[in-house]
Amino acid sequence: MRIASSLELQLGMPNVCADQEMSMLGGRQPCVQAFTRMVKVWKQGCTSHSWCMGYERRTAYYTVYRQVYNIDLHTVYKCCPGWTREGEEMGCLHRVCGANTCFNGGQCARTGDQICQCPLGFNGTRCQYDVNECEVDEGGCEGYCCNTIGSYYCKCPEGSRLGPDGKACHDVNECEELNGGCQQTCVDTPGSYHCECSEGFRMHADGRTCIAVNSCSVLNGGCEHKCVDMGNNHYKCDCRKNYQLKRDGRHCELRDPCEDRNGGCAQLCLAEGGRVHCSCRPGFTLAEDGKNCEDIDECSSGHAKCSHSCVNMLGSFSCVCHPGFELGADGKQCYRIEMEIVNSCEKNNGGCSHHCEHTTNGPLCSCNHGYQLDRDKKTCVDSDECVSGESCCRHFCRNYPGGYECSCRAGHRLNPDGCGCDDIDECLSETSGCEHDCVNTLGTYECFCELGFRLDRDQHSCISLYDRELEEEVDEEEEAHEQLEAHRLPDLLFRKAPQLLQYTAALHSRYDSDDDDSDGGDSEKELEIQRERRGELRLDSSIVCLDGSFGDDCSVSCEDCVNGVCSENRDQCECSAGWTGIICNKTCPQGTYGQACNSLCRCQNGGSCDPVTGKCLCPPGVQGLLCDDGCPRGYFGRHCRKKCNCPNNGHCHHLYGGCLCSPGLYGRFCHLCEY
Structure with a gap:
């Protein structure tokens, strides 16, 4: 210690x-x-005690x-x-006590026990400590007390403001300023507020905007461009400039200004980006107003370059030679007539395959009917009318050099006009081969037997239904059953009871065996043989339509034809080009077009045919008469081997690979939306 x-x-x-x-x-x-x-x-003692x-x-x-x-x-x-x-x-x-003894503005004390005399908000021997005024009764603040170095201040909760004394808090009426940001009704509450909507509206997720139940605020009213609120919970769709509404009333399509009075242009009108650009045909120049066209005087301006005389015409000019001269092939130079005029068609027919006509510009070739000039303007090649849709064939078309030939399906014959096909009534021509009765149908016929007979396997011959042993029994029952109603024939279906033809059928209940003595396998086998002999269970059902009706269930008449006309026999609808079906209410299946949908579509690279004319409708990026100038969907390049880098396997330019965006999208990869 x-x-x-x-x-x-x-x-x-x-x-x-x-x-x-x-x-x-x-x-x-x-x-x-x-x-x-x-x-x-x-x-x-390792070994031997050693x-x-x-x-x-x-x-x-x-x-x-x-x-x-x-x-x-x-x-x-x-x-x-x-x-x-x-x-x-x-x-x-x-x-x-010196200059650096006291901190925070403190001064040396001359008297007392303290070295430094501290200012308000600090304490300690050297005034080095801050006084936290908020520790005692929150500094007298009604809301929150915030301590600072050497002082403090009061703060009020949201929805209230500090009073003049700097300590008390007073409620703020948020509805007084700009209606609290509410679109309709603002309701003030202590320390806060909320918005309310009128009847017929609902609150938006932002808690301030009111949306009508039927208004443009919900998904833009379904409009592609603009939605115009009409009031009373009604609205309509509108389009931006140079666009017009489609038939659905919601989507917009680009309006061609040139379709409206030619865009104001006197001659040629070209629409680019919704704007009109006027131009003139050769021989005219655009006027100062940018719309009208003025004639160019080629003779005065020297553009004609005629060797002799020049005559100005509206939109053109003509060179005229002096007597003794002839106008050359260029239409400007004049040559003296000193040599014999050579016919350009004399040698080798002017190179023409068919017809040759001599002109000052050389031979003019033309072709026979059924042929057309090739690209060399001399050779005549066959025009396939069956493929181009020029043929008038109702059923089948066969092309041959210089023309074509129509043919019909089985059971039909060619009409005298060479185009249509008429049904063959085999019953009238006696080619049916029916033993008893014959009923004609569209493209074919059917044989029927009289009462007490049935058709044989060849469907033409008639075999008796009853053996000789049963003839008496049949005679007794014929009186009680003279009229056999249609509902008694379970294997036939009629729209009305037959009036002109008689049909017979073996009724199962009528010929059942009543013999109780025979039973077992032999009895069943014998019964089966009797049924086989009488033709039971072998009756072929048929549908015969009367009173001008037709169709699978005789429920269609000529008045039901929607895209065609009724045939002369009033037994079928003859459809217009591009339509098919019993009442012509179905468009041609994909890949076909034309009359009776008999022509095959030859469009390539995803193109589709117009069902009426067969004209190819090419997808974006593909062009040509048969959509042959382009690449299949998803590929581009000279040989169509490069893959497009477009979203959702979209179309791209067939040469450069740039994405071709759908309406409403833009950007390099069609990933940006205009709206």
Whole structure:
């Protein structure tokens, strides 16, 4: 224990403060370690009771030292800050206060126990501590108290504002300013507010906007461009400039300004980006107004370059030669008539395949009917009327050089006009071969037998239904069943009861065996033989339509034909080009077109045919008469081997690969939306 001398400072002396000092002491600490080794030893009784050498494990121990350090804390007594000791005084009796002694604006105190006199908001011997005014009663704030260095301030919750005293909070009426941002009704509440909508409207997700139940605010009313609110929960769609509404009343399509009075142009009109550009035909120039065309006087301007005389005409000019001269092939140079005129068609028919006509510009070739000029304007090649749609064939068309020939399906004959096909009435022509009765149908016929007979397997001959043993039984029953109603024939279906034709069928219940003496397998087999003999279960059903009706169930008449006319026999609808079906209400299947949809579509690269004319409708990026100038969907390049990099396997330019965007999209990859 350490005893302080009377000369040292001690706790209790004036202005003496205790302080902790730390010292580090170093020393050596012993540590015992061990190691093991093998040593040689002599052992007795290894073999034949003799000594031998062996090994044993021996452990040795040794001591090492390591340096360790200890931290020693002890209390010392010093003069408190701002005080000092002189000599061997019993305490620190002399005040020390300089320019840097007091902090935060504090000043040295001349009297009292404090060294520094602190300003409001600070304390401590040297004014080094901030006073937290919010610790006591929240600084007197009604809302929140916020402490700052040397001071504090009050803050109010959202929906209220600070009063003039800087401490009290008053409610704010948010509805007073701009209706609180509400579109319709603003309702103030203590510390807050909310918006409400009138009847017939609902609140938007933003909590401020009111949306009518039927208005443009919901998905733009379904409009592609603009939605115009008409009030009373009604609206209509409108399009941007140079666009017009489609028939659906929602989508827009680009309006061609040139279709409206030719865009105001006197001659040629070209629409680019919705704007009109007027131009003139050769021989005219555009006037200053940019719309009208003025005639160019080629003779005065020197553009005609006639060797003799020039006559100006509206939009053109004509060169005239002096007597004794003839106008050359260029229409400008005049040549003296001194040589015999050579007929250009005399040698090798002018190179023409068919007809040659001599002109001043050389031979003019033409072709016979059924042929057309090739690209060389001399050779005549056959025109395939069956493919081009020029043929008038109703059923089948066969092309041959210079013309074509029509033919009909089985059961039809070619009409005298060489185009249409008429049904053959095999019953009238006596080619049916029916033994009893014959009923004609469209393209064919059917044979029927009289009462008491059935058709044979050849579907022409008639075989008696009854054996001689049953003739008497049949005679007795004929009087009771003279009229056989249609509903008694379960295997036939009539629109009305037959009036002109008689049909017979073996009724299953009428000829069932009543013999109870025979039973077992023999009885069943005999019954089956009797049914086979009578033709039961072999009656072929047929549908015969009367009173000008036709169709699978005799439910169609000529008044039902929608895209065609009724035939002369009033037994079918003759469809217009591009239509098919019993009543001509179905368009031609994909890949066909024309009359009776008999022509095949030859469009390539995803093109589709117009069902009436067969004209190819090419997809974006593909062009040509048969859509042959382009690549299939998803490919581009000279050989169509490069793949398009367009989203959703979209179309791209067949040469450069640029994406061709659908309406409403733009951007390099059609990934941006205009609306």
